[in-house]
Amino acid sequence: xxxxxxxxxxxxxxxxxxxxxxxxxxxxxxxxxxxxxxxxxxxxxxxxxxxxxxxxxxxxxxxxxxxxxxxxxxxxxxxxxxxxxxxxxxxxxxxxxxxxxxxxxxxxxxxxxxxxxxxxxxxxxxxxxxxxxxxxxxxxxxxxxxxxxxxxxxxxxxxxxxxxxxxxxxxxxxxxxxxxxxxxxxx
Amino acid sequence: xxxxxxxxxxxxxxxxxxxxxxxxxxxxxxxxxxxxxxxxxxxxxxxxxxxxxxxxxxxxxxxxxxxxxxxxxxxxxxxxxxxxxxxxxxxxxxxxxxxxxxxxxxxxxxxxxxxxxxxxxxxxxxxxxxxxxxxxxxxxxxxxxxxxxxxxxxxxxxxxxxxxxxxxxxxxxxxxxxxxxxxxxxxxxxxxxxxxxxxxxxxxxxxxxxxxxxxxxxxxxxxxxxxxxxxxxxxxxxxxxxxxxxxxxxxxxxxxxxxxxxxxxxxxxxxxxxxxxxxxxxxxxxxxxxxxxxxxxxxxxxxx
Numbered sequence: 001x002x003x004x005x006x007x008x009x010x011x012x013x014x015x016x017x018x019x020x021x022x023x024x025x026x027x028x029x030x031x032x033x034x035x036x037x038x039x040x041x042x043x044x045x046x047x048x049x050x051x052x053x054x055x056x057x058x059x060x061x062x063x064x065x066x067x068x069x070x071x072x073x074x075x076x077x078x079x080x081x082x083x084x085x086x087x088x089x090x091x092x093x094x095x096x097x098x099x100x101x102x103x104x105x106x107x108x109x110x111x112x113x114x115x116x117x118x119x120x121x122x123x124x125x126x127x128x129x130x131x132x133x134x135x136x137x138x139x140x141x142x143x144x145x146x147x148x149x150x151x152x153x154x155x156x157x158x159x160x161x162x163x164x165x166x167x168x169x170x171x172x173x174x175x176x177x178x179x180x181x182x183x184x185x186x187x
Numbered sequence: 188x189x190x191x192x193x194x195x196x197x198x199x200x201x202x203x204x205x206x207x208x209x210x211x212x213x214x215x216x217x218x219x220x221x222x223x224x225x226x227x228x229x230x231x232x233x234x235x236x237x238x239x240x241x242x243x244x245x246x247x248x249x250x251x252x253x254x255x256x257x258x259x260x261x262x263x264x265x266x267x268x269x270x271x272x273x274x275x276x277x278x279x280x281x282x283x284x285x286x287x288x289x290x291x292x293x294x295x296x297x298x299x300x301x302x303x304x305x306x307x308x309x310x311x312x313x314x315x316x317x318x319x320x321x322x323x324x325x326x327x328x329x330x331x332x333x334x335x336x337x338x339x340x341x342x343x344x345x346x347x348x349x350x351x352x353x354x355x356x357x358x359x360x361x362x363x364x365x366x367x368x369x370x371x372x373x374x375x376x377x378x379x380x381x382x383x384x385x386x387x388x389x390x391x392x393x394x395x396x397x398x399x400x401x402x403x404x405x406x407x408x409x410x411x412x413x414x415x416x417x418x419x420x421x422x423x424x425x426x427x428x429x430x431x432x433x434x435x436x437x438x439x440x441x442x443x444x445x446x447x448x449x450x451x452x453x454x455x456x457x458x459x460x461x462x463x464x465x466x467x468x469x470x471x472x473x474x475x476x477x478x479x480x481x482x483x484x485x486x487x488x489x490x491x
Contacts, residue, residue, distance in 0.1 A: 149197055181193065
């Protein structure tokens with residue numbers, strides 16, 4: 001069982017027999033009062049979102065889900081297709097289930113697919129992915145101050161903040177857990 | 188050679204503002220005759236609090252607030268003192284919470300909590316040039332008078348049930364956090380005053396209405412910024428409250444601690460006084476228009 005202290009973004013809980021994941025989490029506490037744990041939960045089967053606030057002392061049942069190593073193959077009109085490289089079983093996950101994770105998929109990437117019975121209900125990406133910048137304002141010569149930033153779009157259509165020296169065509173590393181820029185990749 | 192840590196590098200302008208704010212706060216209190224003090228951060232025991240858990244440190248604990256040491260200074264005759272220090276509260280981590288954060292505390296002898304409201308107004312005005320704050324494009328005026336609202340009136344105005352009902356069914360914190368706090372300090376800062384006597388902690392009860400304590404919390408943009416009391420200096424009542432808090436902790440299965448006996452011994456010589464603890468990181472969030480407490484510190488615990 002989990003306690004309130006275990007709650008965090010990404011934790012998977014079994015609620016009314018169905019797996020749920022915490023997609024947003026915040027700890028709040030009125031000065032001298034009791035702590036409150038505010039969660040936005042997504043039902044991993046239906047995709048529906050709802051808010052729930054827990055108080056210290058409550059406990060939670062972990063959602064024990066099987067994770068299978070799979071390779072990302074391609075996207076078609078039914079969704080994103082993954083294959084188990086040992087059994088050659090294929091599963092398809094739709095864009096809603098993947099959320100922002102879909103922006104970090106690269107062909108042939110090895111991921112863990114979360115299974116509820118025979119259904120794929122989510123993926124765990126590698127922590128870092130390299131993607132090429134397709135759109136960014138040019139670098140203004142002389143702007144060398146560390147810490148200056150600007151928006152950029154990468155090949156998957158995802159937009160993020162990058163340092164000012166990153167230009168169109170640059171290959172960058174992104175942390176898939178936070179969606180944030182890490183570093184340029186040497187080619 | 189890799190690139191510098193970009194998340195840390197991009198905080199430079201906010202960290203520079205943070206340093207300037209600290210300098211101005213010290214000047215503000217020095218001009219008003221306050222003595223800056225620096226009491227130990229690792230101590231044998233904190234004031235018992237039902238819902239604040241200290242971090243153990245080799246048999247002692249890290250301070251959850253410098254309150255006891257500063258009140259012992261009041262009792263020894265130091266009349267106006269302030270301190271800027273780190274405090275530790277175990278398990279508190281969220282958008283507005285760091286388990287190690289910075290408090291500004293100040294105390295005034297010979298007065299009550301109303302004097303601290305005037306200090307808050309003057310301090311915020313000294314720290315802002317235009318006498319207003321900008322939060323995500325919205326302006327919050329700092330021109331006095333600020334809003335003063337009793338807890339009871341705030342529940343009446345914003346909550347789905349009355350204060351008495353909320354205390355009876357133990358939903359006080361939930362309703363305060365979810366229904367009341369977001370409405371406070373939106374056009375102007377709000378002083379939420381007159382907490383129910385059961386939530387008095389180390390505050391004195393109001394002489395002409397002992398059902399409420401002389402305690403206020405300052406809210407700006409829905410965010411709790413400071414907590415202030417007219418300080419309780421009756422050692423018998425203070426001991427009873429400490430014992431009750433410790434019993435509540437034990438029955439909730441939490442660690443209990445011995446009572447702060449040196450503080451209780453010296454309390455009888457503490458004059459009438461008022462004290463306030465202000466969350467400095469949150470104040471800096473307001474002054475730099477940033478949404479998360481992580482934005483105003485160099486490194487959060489997850490970065491260590």
